[in-house]
Amino acid sequence: MSDYFYTKKEAEKAILVGVALQSENISYNTMCEYLDELAFLAETAGAETVKIFTQNLDKPVTATFVGKGKLEEIRNYVEENDIDLVIFDDELSPTQIRNIDRELPGRKVLDRTTLILDIFAKRARTAEAKAQVELAQYQYMLPRLTGMWTHLERQKGGIGLRGPGESEIETDRRIIRDKITRLKEQLAKIDKQMTTQRKNRGKLVRVALVGYTNVGKSTLMNLLSKSEVFAENKLFATLDTTVRKIAIKNVPLLLADTVGFIRKLPHHLVESFKSTLDEVREADVILHVVDISHPQFEDQVRVVNETLSELLDKTNKPTITVFNKIDAFTYTKKDEDDLTPIERKNYSLEDLKQMWMSKQGGETVYISARSKENIEELKDKLYDIVKDIHSARFPFNDFLYQDFEAEEETED
Numbered sequence: 090m091s092d093y094f095y096t097k098k099e100a101e102k103a104i105l106v107g108v109a110l111q112s113e114n115i116s117y118n119t120m121c122e123y124l125d126e127l128a129f130l131a132e133t134a135g136a137e138t139v140k141i142f143t144q145n146l147d148k149p150v151t152a153t154f155v156g157k158g159k160l161e162e163i164r165n166y167v168e169e170n171d172i173d174l175v176i177f178d179d180e181l182s183p184t185q186i187r188n189i190d191r192e193l194p195g196r197k198v199l200d201r202t203t204l205i206l207d208i209f210a211k212r213a214r215t216a217e218a219k220a221q222v223e224l225a226q227y228q229y230m231l232p233r234l235t236g237m238w239t240h241l242e243r244q245k246g247g248i249g250l251r252g253p254g255e256s257e258i259e260t261d262r263r264i265i266r267d268k269i270t271r272l273k274e275q276l277a278k279i280d281k282q283m284t285t286q287r288k289n290r291g292k293l294v295r296v297a298l299v300g301y302t303n304v305g306k307s308t309l310m311n312l313l314s315k316s317e318v319f320a321e322n323k324l325f326a327t328l329d330t331t332v333r334k335i336a337i338k339n340v341p342l343l344l345a346d347t348v349g350f351i352r353k354l355p356h357h358l359v360e361s362f363k364s365t366l367d368e369v370r371e372a373d374v375i376l377h378v379v380d381i382s383h384p385q386f387e388d389q390v391r392v393v394n395e396t397l398s399e400l401l402d403k404t405n406k407p408t409i410t411v412f413n414k415i416d417a418f419t420y421t422k423k424d425e426d427d428l429t430p431i432e433r434k435n436y437s438l439e440d441l442k443q444m445w446m447s448k449q450g451g452e453t454v455y456i457s458a459r460s461k462e463n464i465e466e467l468k469d470k471l472y473d474i475v476k477d478i479h480s481a482r483f484p485f486n487d488f489l490y491q492d493f494e495a496e497e498e499t500e501d
């Protein structure tokens with residue numbers, strides 16, 4: 090056998106399961122969009138999606154999430170095709186995990202949240218990020234312990250092994266609770282340091298880049314600050330908030346890159362979002378970055394806005410909506426004799442600009458961070474807002490920053 094076989098790392102094979110829930114007004118198309126994203130998440134985590142199972146339901150089946158017949162179909166498929174991973178697009182209750190686990194012996198059953206937490210765990214570099222992810226994983230695991238435990242038992246020992254007794258689960262719960270307490274203490278300490286760090290930054294104007302994951306926040310950060318923040322075509326490339334001191338024309342400001350949002354994630358669970366939210370809360374100006382080349386970009390804008398308003402008190406900060414990736418924007422031009430109703434995919438960039446101008450409060454700008462289009466326009470708009478705040482705060486040394494040089498400051 091060649092070395093190839095020894096060195097090649099096989100991707101784990103995964104199947105995805107999605108449900109179009111009538112009770113939640115999830116159409117078949119919407120569910121497919123969610124599943125596209127789930128496949129991207131799976132890929133980011135290192136798995137290869139080989140098949141997708143879907144079902145239309147009024148509401149989830151309490152015991153098994155999908156119907157009995159569907160679960161049997163899934164079982165036959167995973168057994169015949171030797172699939173390791175079964176990923177559900179929705180959060181599963183402890184009972185559902187336990188029952189599904191029992192139906193799919195020897196397979197790993199994940200839901201969207203566990204998959205995202207797994208990606209976070211892989212991505213975490215700093216002590217803080219690692220502690221944050223671990224805490225989220227334990228908190229998510231705690232009520233689901235019975236299912237997880239029996240699952241682990243089976244993996245270890247195979248057929249016929251009984252699950253642990255209640256007392257073992259209790260011991261395990263206690264261990265996890267202790268771990269949670271310790272992690273919380275550790276994070277509180279780090280948080281205190283961060284708050285002090287933030288206070289020490291003085292009164293400089295603060296600008297936060299926020300947006301859905303993979304829209305190009307870090308790429309834009311790099312462009313504006315000439316730094317090297319990690320950017321990649323994977324979900325959740327950024328897990329730590331990074332702050333850089335930059336200058337736009339002659340006005341200095343602090344620019345923060347933050348963790349991207351995603352739909353169907355309990356954001357409150359993940360502490361990484363706390364630093365993102367702190368940045369947003371304390372920012373003077375928000376740059377909401379949007380990937381206009383993404384077919385569901387409107388939905389992504391909605392998720393970001395909803396998550397922000399859910400987790401923060403309503404604030405009316407000056408915001409620039411930065412529509413990024415115009416270089417990758419495409420649309421289907423309609424023939425003049427085509428009488429079918431115009432659909433979203435038929436809108437040109439011009440049409441979208443018109444629509445968003447009336448829809449979105451605040452400024453909008455259309456750029457490409459990759460091919461560096463319209464960056465000057467963005468800088469001009471940002472400058473106009475920042476300069477006013479800056480001169481209100483520093484009335485006497487206004488624009489003494491002619492010789493200002495960009496410095497680095499990282500919050501790791």
Ligand SMILES: Nc1nc2c(ncn2[C@@H]2O[C@H](COP(=O)(O)OP(=O)(O)OP(=O)(O)O)[C@@H](O)[C@H]2O)c(=O)[nH]1
Pocket residue numbers: 300301302303304305306307308309319320321322323324325326327328348349350413414415416417456457458459460
């Ligand atoms: N075509 C195109 N791709 C871009 C543009 N800006 C960024 N990208 C690409 O989009 C991908 C994601 O970019 P990032 O900067 O990592 O995005 P992010 O918003 O920081 O993502 P997370 O940190 O994962 O939330 C990378 O592959 C970038 O090269 C752009 O203007 N046009």
Ligand SMILES: [Mg+2]
Pocket residue numbers: 306307308319320326327346347
């Ligand atoms: Mg990033």
